[in-house]
Amino acid sequence: MALSLQRRFVTPGPGETVEEIADRALPDQDQGAAVDAIRSWNLHIFAMRRPPGLLLGSDVVFIEPPIG
Amino acid sequence: MYDVIVRGGLVVDGSGAPGYLGDVAVQDGKIVAVGQITGDALRFVEAEGRIVAPGFIDPHTHFDVQLLWDGAAKPALEHGITCVVPGNCSLSLAPLRAADRQQVIGMFQQIEEMPPAAFTEAFEWTWEDFAGYRAAIEKSLSINVAPLVGHSVIRLWVMGPHAQERAADAGEISAMQDMLRECLDAGAVGLSTSFVDVDENGRPVPSRFAQFEELDALSAVLGEYGRMLQIVPEFYAIDITIARIDQLAELSLKHNIPTTFSPVFDSTATPDNVARTVARVEEQFSRGARVWPQMQTRPIDISFSLLRPSLFFARLPRWVRILRQPLEQRIAALRDPETVAKMVADTGPDGGERMMGRLVVRGGDGAPVELTGRTLSDIAKDRGEVTALALINLSLEHGLDVALLSANAGHEVTDRIGPMLAHPLVHIGASDGGAHLASFSTYGDTGYLFSEFVRKSGALSLEQAVAKLTAETADIWGLKDRGRLEAGKAADIVIFDAATIGRGEERPAFDMPGNGMRYVRAATGIDTVLVNGQVAYAGGQYSEARAGVVCV
Numbered sequence: 001m002a003l004s005l006q007r008r009f010v011t012p013g014p015g016e017t018v019e020e021i022a023d024r025a026l027p028d029q030d031q032g033a034a035v036d037a038i039r040s041w042n043l044h045i046f047a048m049r050r051p052p053g054l055l056l057g058s059d060v061v062f063i064e065p066p067i068g
Numbered sequence: 069m070y071d072v073i074v075r076g077g078l079v080v081d082g083s084g085a086p087g088y089l090g091d092v093a094v095q096d097g098k099i100v101a102v103g104q105i106t107g108d109a110l111r112f113v114e115a116e117g118r119i120v121a122p123g124f125i126d127p128h129t130h131f132d133v134q135l136l137w138d139g140a141a142k143p144a145l146e147h148g149i150t151c152v153v154p155g156n157c158s159l160s161l162a163p164l165r166a167a168d169r170q171q172v173i174g175m176f177q178q179i180e181e182m183p184p185a186a187f188t189e190a191f192e193w194t195w196e197d198f199a200g201y202r203a204a205i206e207k208s209l210s211i212n213v214a215p216l217v218g219h220s221v222i223r224l225w226v227m228g229p230h231a232q233e234r235a236a237d238a239g240e241i242s243a244m245q246d247m248l249r250e251c252l253d254a255g256a257v258g259l260s261t262s263f264v265d266v267d268e269n270g271r272p273v274p275s276r277f278a279q280f281e282e283l284d285a286l287s288a289v290l291g292e293y294g295r296m297l298q299i300v301p302e303f304y305a306i307d308i309t310i311a312r313i314d315q316l317a318e319l320s321l322k323h324n325i326p327t328t329f330s331p332v333f334d335s336t337a338t339p340d341n342v343a344r345t346v347a348r349v350e351e352q353f354s355r356g357a358r359v360w361p362q363m364q365t366r367p368i369d370i371s372f373s374l375l376r377p378s379l380f381f382a383r384l385p386r387w388v389r390i391l392r393q394p395l396e397q398r399i400a401a402l403r404d405p406e407t408v409a410k411m412v413a414d415t416g417p418d419g420g421e422r423m424m425g426r427l428v429v430r431g432g433d434g435a436p437v438e439l440t441g442r443t444l445s446d447i448a449k450d451r452g453e454v455t456a457l458a459l460i461n462l463s464l465e466h467g468l469d470v471a472l473l474s475a476n477a478g479h480e481v482t483d484r485i486g487p488m489l490a491h492p493l494v495h496i497g498a499s500d501g502g503a504h505l506a507s508f509s510t511y512g513d514t515g516y517l518f519s520e521f522v523r524k525s526g527a528l529s530l531e532q533a534v535a536k537l538t539a540e541t542a543d544i545w546g547l548k549d550r551g552r553l554e555a556g557k558a559a560d561i562v563i564f565d566a567a568t569i570g571r572g573e574e575r576p577a578f579d580m581p582g583n584g585m586r587y588v589r590a591a592t593g594i595d596t597v598l599v600n601g602q603v604a605y606a607g608g609q610y611s612e613a614r615a616g617v618v619c620v
C-alpha cells in the first residue's frame with residue numbers, strides 16, 4: 001500500500017526562527033508572506049501556546065494548508 | 069504434585085481461539101500444563117462455570133509512585149490486571165537526582181493530577197538510578213510491572229536546567245543514549261516521550277525541547293534491545309497526530325522497534341478523526357512499521373470540585389490559577405465580586421450555561437442530598453443565578469466540597485467505539501491507571517470492555533476481548549513470558565464470570581497518602597487472580613502474596 005499524501009511539515013532546527021523556517025521551507029515566496037502563512041497554518045504554536053510562537057525542537061510545523 | 073491446579077473452567081487462553089473446558093496446572097510460578105489434568109496439587113482453585121484467562125496487561129499507567137507503598141496497584145489487581153506499565157508520557161521516577169525531585173513532582177502533579185503528599189508521606193526516597201527505583205518497588209510487589217523510563221527525566225538527568233531550554237548537543241545526546249542503555253539493562257521496557265505536556269509553571273516538559281535527531285538517537289538504543297517507544301501526540305489536532313504517526317513509523321522502520329501512541333479517542337464533534345488515524349496506521353503497517361494506536365474503552369467522564377484544580381478547567385486559565393491557591397486565599401478570591409465577575413465572563417456570554425449547564429451534582433460530599441443528580445443548569449435557575457456563578461456560590465456555601473460530574477464528554481457512543489476497539493491494529497489500553505486521581509476513576513476499563521462491548525453490543529467475542537488484553541498486548545510489548553495460558557508461560561491467571569465481569573460505580577475513596585481523595589471503581593465478576601502462580605486476590609480479598617516481579 002502506498003502512503004497517501006498528507007500535509008507536509010518540517011521540524012525547527014536548534015534556535016531556528018520562524019523567518020528561517022520560512023526561507024528554508026518556502027524559498028520561492030516573499031519572506032513576510034511566507035511567515036504569515038506559516039503562522040496561520042500552525043495555530044498550535046502561534047496562537048494556543050504560552051508564550052505564543054515559542055518554537056520547540058520537537059514541533060511539527062506545517063508548511064502548507066490543510067489538504068482537501 | 070503441582071503447586072496449583074485451576075480446575076474445570078472454560079479456558080480462554082489469550083490466543084483468540086475458542087474457549088474449551090479444561091484445567092491449568094502451575095508449578096514454581098509457571099504454567100506447566102493446560103488441558104485435562106489428573107494429579108494432585110497443594111491447592112485447587114475451582115473454576116466451574118467460570119472463564120480462566122491469562123491475567124490482563126494494562127499498558128498505559130502512572131503507578132510509578134503508588135507502587136512504592138502499594139505493590140498491588142489497588143484496585144488494578146482486583147480487576148484482573150496482573151501486569152502494569154508505568155512510566156508513560158515522558159515521566160518516571162528514575163533516573164532522577166535528589167536535587168531534581170521537586171521538579172518532577174511538580175510535573176506529576178500538573179500532568180497526572182497527583183497530590184504532593186503522595187510523594188512525601190508514604191515512602192522513603194532511596195534511589196537516583198533506575199536500578200535503585202526497581203529495587204525499591206520490587207520489595208513488595210504483588211502485581212507485575214513492566215516500567216517505561218521517561219524521556220523528560222533522562223533529559224533532566226543529563227542536561228539539568230538546560231533540559232527545558234534548548235536542543236541537546238552531540239555529547240549530551242550520547243550521554244542520554246548511555247543512560248537509556250543503563251535503564252534498559254536495569255529492566256525498563258522502553259522509553260516514553262510527550263509532545264503535549266507542560267509542567268506546573270506552564271513550561272513545556274523537557275522531552276518537547278528535543279530535536280527529532282535526539283529521539284532518533286534514543287530510538288537507535290531502543291533498537292539494540294527491540295524495545296518500545298511510547299508517545300503522547302497532539303491528540304487534539306488530527307493533522308499533527310498523523311505527522312506523529314509518520315515520525316513513529318520512520319523510527320520503527322529504521323530501528324526495528326515497536327511504537328505506540330495515546331490517547332486516541334472518539335468524539336462526535338470530530339467524527340472522522342479515529343478513521344483517519346487508523347487509515348494512516350494501516351498504511352504504515354503495510355510498509356512494515358509498527359505504530360500502535362492505544363485506545364481506552366471507557367467514556368470520558370470528568371468529576372471535579374473547587375477544592376482543587378481539574379482537567380475540566382483546562383480552557384479557563386484564570387480558574388486554574390485561582391483553584392491552585394491555598395484554601396483560604398482561594399475562598400477569598402471566590403468571595404471577591406470583581407474576581408468572580410471575571411471568572412464568570414471567562415465562561416462565555418451565556419454565563420457558562422453551555423460549558424457547565426449539564427454538569428450533575430454527584431452527591432456523597434458536602435452538597436445537600438436533595439441536589440444529588442440535579443443539573444447545574446436547573447440549580448442555577450432555582451437560585452436565579454447564571455450557571456458559573458451558581459457553581460461558585462453553591463461551592464462556597466458547602467466549604468467547596470461539592471463534586472460535579474461532566475459525564476460522557478467524549479468516546480461515549482458504544483456503537484461507534486466497539487468496531488474501533490475490535491480493529492486488529494487498535495491496541496486496547498490508555499487507562500492512565502494511578503493518575504488523574506480526583507478527575508475520574510482509571511480502574512475498571514477491562515471490566516467495561518466485557519460488560520459493554522462483549523455482552524451488551526457484541527462488537528467483540530469473549531475470546532477476542534481476552535486476546536486484546538493479554539496475548540496481543542504481550543506481543544506488542546515483547547513481554548515474552550506473559551499473555552497466554554500455555555506451558556512455560558508465567559502463571560498470571562484471572563478467573564472470572566463472563567456474565568457479570570464489569571466495573572462498579574465510580575466513587576470517591578480517601579486512601580491516598582495524607583488521606584488524599586481519588587475516584588475508584590470496584591470490580592464485579594472477578595473471582596480469583598493469580599500472579600506468578602500465587603493467589604494474589606480471591607473472594608474479594610487481597611492475599612499476603614508478594615509474587616510480582618519486574619517482568620520485561
Ligand SMILES: [Zn+2]
Binds near residue numbers: 130157
Ligand atoms: Zn499518561
